[in-house]
Amino acid sequence: MRHRGLQAVMELVRSVLANELHLALVTAPPTDAKLTAVAFAETRLCAVFSDAHAAAVKEQVTLEDFANDEWILLPRNGIRPSTTRF
Numbered sequence: 001m002r003h004r005g006l007q008a009v010m011e012l013v014r015s016v017l018a019n020e021l022h023l024a025l026v027t028a029p030p031t032d033a034k035l036t037a038v039a040f041a042e043t044r045l046c047a048v049f050s051d052a053h054a055a056a057v058k059e060q061v062t063l064e065d066f067a068n069d070e071w072i073l074l075p076r077n078g079i080r081p082s083t084t085r086f
Helices: 004-017
Strands: 070-073 082-085
Touching: none
Parallel strands: none
Antiparallel strands: 070 082
16 A cells, blocks of 8 residues: 555646646655756655654654664655664
8 A cells, every 4th residue: 555645746746747737836846857857845754653652751862862772664656664773
């Protein structure tokens, strides 16, 4: 089962290709050569974790605080998320 957010992105891209929409804002550029994707803003990322996580007591976190955690990665093509450890 695909993630609902990914389905929404894929539907937006399909709508642009079908000329149903003039543009769509998505988190990763689509790979279709018929489309132009231009980055126009930097997005702030927020780490979300439970109060039980060791980083919960810190005012600022770094990637090292999550080095032993499992991550969910959304690929640039927007097809299927995967999990990995760094």
